[in-house]
Amino acid sequence: MQLAVLPGDGIGPDVINAALPVIETVGLPWALEYGDVGWECWRSGGDPVPPQTWELLGKTDTCLLGAITSKPAREAEQELPTCLRVNPPIYRSPVIQLRQNLGLYANVRPIRDLRNDQFNFVVIRENTEGLYAGLDFRPVPADLWEHVRVHPNAADSGREETAATIRLQTRTGIERLVRFGFAYAHSHGFDRVTVADKPNVLRASSTLLRGIVESIAEEHPEIEVEILNVDALALWMVTRPERFGVILAENMFGDILSDLGAGIMGGLGLAPSANLGSSGSYFEPVHGSAPKMAGTGRANPLATILTIAEIAEHHDFPREATTIRSAVRTVVERRHSSDVTYDLGGTATTTAAANAVLKEIER
Template identity: 35%
Template sequence: MSQTITVIRGDGIGPEIMDATLHVLDAMDLGLSYEDADAGLAALEKHGELLPAATLDSIRRNKVALKSPLTTPVGEGFSSINVALRRHFDLYANVRPARSYPNTLARFPGDVDVITVRENTEGAYIGEGQAITEDGETATLVQKVTRRGSDRIVRYAFELARSTGRKKVTVVHKANILKTTSGLFLKVAREVAAQYPDIECNEMIVDNCCMQLVMRPEQFDIIVTTNLFGDIISDLCAGLIGGLGLIPGANIGHEVAIFEAVHGTAPDIAGQGKANPGALLLGAAQMLDHIGKPDQAERLRKAIVATLEAKDSLTPDLGGSGSTMDYTRAIASRL
């Protein structure tokens, strides 16, 4: 049965890495079809708005989207197009896996295999209550954490552990200081964890978690935490494996899911054929898991690993001299 995916090509290097990703997916002969939709600068130029209603309609209709990086211009009405998408579709779970890959430029020699599950709709990023006094001396921001939001993100992390065979969930918080917001998150997390006796659970204060990730990342399996902490921790994990070029992201809601490369648009190399499509390809693998094709997702991941092992046509960020499409064709040849 054919599955239609909403495709957002994005800005900067976005169209290049999307073309590469679709080339590989087509080589896998998965019966996928694509519906193009615009967002970001491309949408602003064509439609006069950053996030057209037609794009939202396409995502709502297809329920699955694959998205390249987007640019949000300063002063155009959105603090972030990505945040706007998450709010519109209530994409409450942000899932970012980080694992060690062969022949990368990672400085950390250890074996990293960590999934960060980040609450995507609450906390410091809701943007409510932002104000600055007339004299410019004091700024304020409201943080909001709810029982519902905490329950569903922690439950998602434990269900992910069960479905993927992972054994441990680490709840990261700052309840020793943020006794209301982080305190509620931790309380709810403990209640949820008690319902999953088959999954080991431990708790860690966020600053200690960051230190432990750098010292002994092998102790972590799945990390679940609130919005701001999850943003920071997932980038720290990316640094352990060599950068954002191999970090995908899934934004999951009850009805809709959007899969992406989490890095930026890299306008300095746009159009030069240097961009690494690895993060978006790995996002496509997450998408295949989501739509019920886990065997094909693993097939794709293995082809990426085999190409890295062979050092075949790697892009400059991976230490090679290959172009975006050279690297893409090398991956496709190993499917």
């Protein structure tokens, strides 16, 4: 298998370099090919995903991404070279580009108890629509204003001083996510699918969602299905995480719930993720690039190591995936100060924490 490795920005190279020896230690027969992505690509050429990176992704089987720095439009333009500032290109998030161009509609976030084994569930987030579909306006376009101005606050503020975002829900997007969720439940031994929404408030779009969920659920009578208010679901994730199996959510709800799940696990330093579609994929730890921490040796590499386990599982190396997860679990359970980084209460450097996992794999 050929694996594209895109270290990215900030602590991305730190955690990638520390984690990659796991591949050889556990005996995965992968060929690695490196590419560039992220902020430095934007600063030098005005494109955070340069053409040669797309070529790399086209000839490899999947991708391991380190971390990406993104900044608002004004700050982004200020970091362009002078020759590009006259007619600056629009900054488009590399993550969004990868998801859209590769057709990766499902973001998969496993939430596992690495200390007491009391919960094991997954948040699967729709990647392409919802409130993150890009239908975000200020001022409100004239044709949309006819609908928005009925709100008293909008009428008082006027079209120029009103912003509006549309939550896009389509049969195409919902149906493929729900089918993906049921297939994931089957393949991973879960007997419950929970859909996060807000049907008591977002009545029209939630009705579309409910109809599709109920129709597909009829094809899977052996799996329990429920639709819960997202706020209640968030509470139960904290107080009763063991009740969940597969959680499906639209883009923004899933964004929030998956980070909440990382907190339940013990922090973003333990949270891997996969972005999957009908054919392509890429995998990444979910923490940010933390530019101020770059090169300090303090970043936690365990999320990246667990992400390698997700790649292994997805590409039919289940024994190696289990070995990696077991080694990480042992290190996290033991919590020796010299084996875990500061966020887990230890004093280990990024490399030392990764080496602790390597030693467990070798044992």
